[in-house]
Amino acid sequence: MASYAADKASTSSADAPVARSNAYALDEKRRAALAEIDSAKFSWFHVKVVMVAGVGFFTDAYDIFAINIASTMLGYVYGAGGKLNTNQDLGVKVATPVGTLVGQLLFGWLADVVGRKRMYGVELMLIIIATFGQALSGQGPAVGIIGVLVVWRFIMGIGIGGDYPLSAVISSEFASTHIRGRMMTAVFANQGWGQFTAALVGFIVVQAYKTPVLNDDPNHLEHIDFMWRLLIGLGCVPGAIALYFRLTIPETPRFTMDVERNVKQATQDVENFLTTGSYYVDPDAVIERAQAPKASRRDFVAYFSKWENLRLLIGTSYSWFALDIAFYGLGLNSSVILTAIGFGSPASNLTGGLKAYTNLKNITIGNMILSVAGLIPGYWATFLLIDRWGRKPIQLMGFTMLTILFIIMGFGYDKLIETQSSKNAFVFLYCLTNFFQNFGANTTTFIVPGEAFPTRYRSTAHGISAASGKLGAIVAQVGFGKLINIGGPSKFINHLLQIFAFWMFTGIFSTLLIKETKGLSLEELSGENQEGFIEERPKKATV
Numbered sequence: 001m002a003s004y005a006a007d008k009a010s011t012s013s014a015d016a017p018v019a020r021s022n023a024y025a026l027d028e029k030r031r032a033a034l035a036e037i038d039s040a041k042f043s044w045f046h047v048k049v050v051m052v053a054g055v056g057f058f059t060d061a062y063d064i065f066a067i068n069i070a071s072t073m074l075g076y077v078y079g080a081g082g083k084l085n086t087n088q089d090l091g092v093k094v095a096t097p098v099g100t101l102v103g104q105l106l107f108g109w110l111a112d113v114v115g116r117k118r119m120y121g122v123e124l125m126l127i128i129i130a131t132f133g134q135a136l137s138g139q140g141p142a143v144g145i146i147g148v149l150v151v152w153r154f155i156m157g158i159g160i161g162g163d164y165p166l167s168a169v170i171s172s173e174f175a176s177t178h179i180r181g182r183m184m185t186a187v188f189a190n191q192g193w194g195q196f197t198a199a200l201v202g203f204i205v206v207q208a209y210k211t212p213v214l215n216d217d218p219n220h221l222e223h224i225d226f227m228w229r230l231l232i233g234l235g236c237v238p239g240a241i242a243l244y245f246r247l248t249i250p251e252t253p254r255f256t257m258d259v260e261r262n263v264k265q266a267t268q269d270v271e272n273f274l275t276t277g278s279y280y281v282d283p284d285a286v287i288e289r290a291q292a293p294k295a296s297r298r299d300f301v302a303y304f305s306k307w308e309n310l311r312l313l314i315g316t317s318y319s320w321f322a323l324d325i326a327f328y329g330l331g332l333n334s335s336v337i338l339t340a341i342g343f344g345s346p347a348s349n350l351t352g353g354l355k356a357y358t359n360l361k362n363i364t365i366g367n368m369i370l371s372v373a374g375l376i377p378g379y380w381a382t383f384l385l386i387d388r389w390g391r392k393p394i395q396l397m398g399f400t401m402l403t404i405l406f407i408i409m410g411f412g413y414d415k416l417i418e419t420q421s422s423k424n425a426f427v428f429l430y431c432l433t434n435f436f437q438n439f440g441a442n443t444t445t446f447i448v449p450g451e452a453f454p455t456r457y458r459s460t461a462h463g464i465s466a467a468s469g470k471l472g473a474i475v476a477q478v479g480f481g482k483l484i485n486i487g488g489p490s491k492f493i494n495h496l497l498q499i500f501a502f503w504m505f506t507g508i509f510s511t512l513l514i515k516e517t518k519g520l521s522l523e524e525l526s527g528e529n530q531e532g533f534i535e536e537r538p539k540k541a542t543v
Contacts, residue, residue, distance in 0.1 A: 061194025099157020107162030108463015123162030130156035135233030168450030189379035315513025320469030329476035340490035378438025398440015410497030
C-alpha cells in the first residue's frame, strides 16, 4: 500500500509540469491566434461578414419602418373614417419593439451559451415566417386583422431582436482592431438603406395601383389592401436570400477558444478564414479542451459586481434607452408629424381615391426625403470618423446636437409651422435630427457593447443594452400615441419634442460612464489579464 501511494504521488508530481507546460502552450497559441485576427489586413472575408450581417439589418429596418407607411394604408381599408384609431395604430407599431426586447435578451443569452453560429439564421427564419404571415393575414367574425398583425409583428420582433447582439458580436469578433469600428458601422448602416427601401417600395406600389385607386369606384379600398400586403410581404425577400450564408458562416474563433475552450480548432479556423476565406471542422479530430474562465451565475455576478464593469453596462444600457425614445418616437411617426405640419398633405378639396392616392404618394416621398437627407448620410459620416475620433466623442457630440435641435423644434414649433417656408425649415431641422442620431448615439450604442465586454458575456451584455433601448422605444411609442392628441389632433407635438430634448440631455451624462474602445483589442477591453488566461486542463475522471 505504501509503495502504491508513493508511486501515485510520484506520478502525479511528474504529470504536473507536463500539464502546466501544456496549458502554457495553449495559452501562447490562443494569444498568437488573437493577435493574428487583430492585425489582419482587410480581406474578402471581412467584406463577406459585413454583407451577411448587414443584410439582416437591412431586413430589420425595412420590416420595422414599413409599418410607418402601411399603417396609413391599413387605416383606409380597415379603419373607421379612413384611419386607424389610436389603440389600433399603437398596437401595430409597438408590437415589434416589444418582441424585439424579448428577442434581444433571449438570443443575446443563447449566443453566449450555445454559440453565435448556432443561433445565427434562427432569428432570420423567424423574421421571414412572421413577415410572410403578416402579408397573408385575414379578418373574420372571431378575429380582427389588426389583432392578427399585432401577433405576427411581435413574433417578427423576436427575430429582429436576435439580430442585434448576434450581428454585433460576430462582426466585432471577426474584425481587425484597426477597422473594427468601420466594420460594425458598415453592418449597422444597412438600417438606413432598409428604411429608404421601405419608402421606395411603398412609392412604387402606390404608383402601380394609381389608376384603379384614382377611378374612385366602390372597390378602390380593395386595391389599397393589395398595396400594404405587397409592401410588408416583400420584406422577407432579402432575408430569404441571406439565410444560406448565415447558416454557413463559421463560428467566431473567440467563442471557440474562450467559451467552447477548443483552442486547437480555433487556431485552425483563424488560419483558414484569413487565407482562403473558408473554414472546416473535422468531426473526428481530438478535442483538446483548455481550462479558462467559464460563464456561470456566480461568475456573472462576480464580474458585474465590480463597479468599472457595472458602470459600463449602465452607461451602454441607459444611453441606448435615452436615444431610442427619440429615434423610434420620430421614426415610427414621421408620417404623422409630416401630416400634422401640412408638409406635402393633399389639398383639402380632394376626395375619394384621389385624396387617398395623393396622401400615400406624399407620405412615401416624405419618408424617402428624410432617409436620404438625414438618416443615410449620418451612418456614413460615422463610418468615416469612428476609428479616428473614437466612439465616445461621437456619442457625446450626437447627444449634444440632438438636445439643441429638439429644444429649437419644440419651443419654436408654432412659429416653424406658420408658413410654407418655415415648414421647410422645420423639415430641414427634422432631417438634421435624423443625421445626428446616426452620426452619434444610434450607431455608437450599437458598437460599444459589442466590444467592451469579455467573450463569455459579450452577447448577453449587448442584448441587455439593446433591450434597454427597445424599452425606450416602447415608452416613446406608447407615450406618443397617448399624448399626441391632447388638446386636439396632433396638438401636443411641440411638447413631445421638448420631452425628447430632455432625454437627449440625460444621454450626455450616461455617455460619461462608457469607455473609449478605439484602437484596443477586445481582450484589452475586457479588463481581464490575458497572460495565463488558459490554465491547467481539468483532469479526466478515472474509474
